[in-house]
Amino acid sequence: MENINWKDLSFGYMKTDYNVRCYYRNGKWGQIEVSSSEYIPIHMAATALHYGQQAFEGLKAFTGKDGKVRLFRWEDNAERLINSANGILMAPPPKELFKKMLKKVIRKNKKYIPPYGTGASLYIRPVLFGTGPQVGVKPAEEYLFVIFVTPVGPYFKEGFKPVSMLITREYDRAAPLGTGKYKVGGNYAASLTSMKKAHDEGYASVLYLDAKEKKYIDECGPANFFGIKNNTYITPKSDSILPSITNKSLLRLAEHLGLKTERRKVELEELETFDEAGACGTAAVITPIGKIVDDTTGKVYEFKNAPGEISTKLYKKLLAIQTGDEEDIFGWTEIIK
Ligand code: PLP
Ligand code: COI
Numbered sequence: 001m002e003n004i005n006w007k008d009l010s011f012g013y014m015k016t017d018y019n020v021r022c023y024y025r026n027g028k029w030g031q032i033e034v035s036s037s038e039y040i041p042i043h044m045a046a047t048a049l050h051y052g053q054q055a056f057e058g059l060k061a062f063t064g065k066d067g068k069v070r071l072f073r074w075e076d077n078a079e080r081l082i083n084s085a086n087g088i089l090m091a092p093p094p095k096e097l098f099k100k101m102l103k104k105v106i107r108k109n110k111k112y113i114p115p116y117g118t119g120a121s122l123y124i125r126p127v128l129f130g131t132g133p134q135v136g137v138k139p140a141e142e143y144l145f146v147i148f149v150t151p152v153g154p155y156f157k158e159g160f161k162p163v164s165m166l167i168t169r170e171y172d173r174a175a176p177l178g179t180g181k182y183k184v185g186g187n188y189a190a191s192l193t194s195m196k197k198a199h200d201e202g203y204a205s206v207l208y209l210d211a212k213e214k215k216y217i218d219e220c221g222p223a224n225f226f227g228i229k230n231n232t233y234i235t236p237k238s239d240s241i242l243p244s245i246t247n248k249s250l251l252r253l254a255e256h257l258g259l260k261t262e263r264r265k266v267e268l269e270e271l272e273t274f275d276e277a278g279a280c281g282t283a284a285v286i287t288p289i290g291k292i293v294d295d296t297t298g299k300v301y302e303f304k305n306a307p308g309e310i311s312t313k314l315y316k317k318l319l320a321i322q323t324g325d326e327e328d329i330f331g332w333t334e335i336i337k
Contacts, residue, residue: 006118009153011283018108019148020101023131024091029145032101034108040144047130047140054129054185055084058282059245061106061122061149061336063115064324069122070333072322074102076245077126084182085128089139093128097145101126105147106336112151116323119159123152123283155222155283156204160307160315162290163204165220165279167268168194169296172211173218173240180218180240187242188222195221205279207292209268210238217266219244220289223281225266226250227274228310232260234274246280246318252330253317259310268294271301276308286315 004014021033021040047053057077062070078098085092102124106113114120126147130140156163171194174180174187191206198206198221205221217236219225224244226235233254235247251261271277277289288311292301307315320326321333 004112004114004151006114006120006151007153009114009120009151010157011123011152011155012150014112014150016109016112016149016151018105019146020105020108021144021146022093022097022101024093024143024145029091029093029097032097032104034104040146042131043133045133045135047132047134047138051130051134051137052184052186052189053088053090053140054127055081055088055090055183056128056185057081057124057126057183059124059126060282060322061113061124062323063113065116066324067116068324069106069110069113069336070322070324071102071106071336073245073249073332074099074334076248080183080243080245081126081128084184087179087182088184090128090130091143093145098126101145101147103336105149109149112149114151120151120153121322122149124149152283154285155281156287158204158287160286160288162288162303162305162307163279164202164291164293165205165207165289166198166201166203167207167209167292167294167296168197169209169214170194170197173206173208174211176210176212176240178240180238181242183242191221203293204287211240215267217268217271220279220284223279223284223287226278226280227266227271228259228276228308229274230260231258232262233310233314234262234264234266236266237263238265244281246282246285249318249330249332250280250286250314253314254310257310257313257317274303276311277301277303278308278311285318286311
């Protein structure tokens with residue numbers, strides 16, 4: 001076991017022993033390589049460097065009380081990566097390859113999987129990018145698919161405590177018919193200035209509105225948004241947000257807990273009517289929202305200063321399934337031996 005202070009981990013990069021790699025060349029995927037280098041030699045004209053041909057994923061593995069390692073919903077991440085790859089004309093890694101590489105990288109880095117009860121987990125980061133050279137704007141003919149892992153703690157330093165969010169009309173994250181629904185690096189580059197503004201002003205993140213009308217809620221930085229009222233879990237439907245696997249899971253869990261669920265357009269004004277609000281994602285898990293400030297209108301939407309009852313139930317239920325504390329009746333977890 002490594003000498004790691006598991007309980008104090010933040011959401012950051014820590015070097016582990018191995019990563020796995022696979023090249024797509026001459027129209028086919030090659031052999032899986034195991035590497036102990038953190039570096040990648042890359043052609044200076046690679047399309048990833050010039051034209052943003054890049055997509056990534058984020059998923060987690062957890063150690064249970066029984067000592068078993070559970071991987072959460074990997075198939076959904078594999079499918080989303082295929083979708084992102086197709087969205088920007090990259091070679092999509094087949095699901096079987098994704099699975100083999102995942103298992104290999106987790107097994108090879110066993111000592112970095114945080115123990116049960118520490119609140120930490122193993123974050124797994126698959127990344128796919130165009131390594132082949134082009135100077136004209138065209139897709140590459142060669143791709144590299146890499147998966148690395150790193151042990152992580154909570155994404156928002158507050159942990160499971162309410163955070164505040166900023167609504168600003170100065171920047172958009174994604175265009176209405178753009179790449180917002182894909183997990184491509186360009187969306188994150190586009191979010192950096194607004195996220196910096198939010199952080200500089202003391203907010204945990206930006207709550208993005210739809211780029212066209214600025215009328216509806218899109219999502220919260222690196223997480224989806226949900227609100228709760230009248231025993232209903234409500235989350236925005238939008239073509240420019242990432243389809244969150246955590247959100248999809250919470251919709252099921254909410255139903256299971258006897259709540260109604262709605263995935264539909266959510267008007268900004270509706271924020272006033274929610275009893276609870278939160279951000280959800282692999283990294284963010286559930287992060288309750290305590291306050292949302294609209295810096296154009298000056299309007300402040302305030303929620304409870306403590307995690308809401310339903311958000312707390314959902315959070316506990318999700319973690320219980322991920323760690324195996326509760327039976328996984330949905331078939332979301334896979335034990336990695
Ligand atoms: N939205 C964005 C922009 C994200 O980067 C993420 C993180 O992956 C999410 C939402 C949440 O998605 P998931 O629950 O699949 O991690
Ligand atoms: C995730 O939740 O997995 C993310 O990718 C969020 C972020 C760190 C980009």
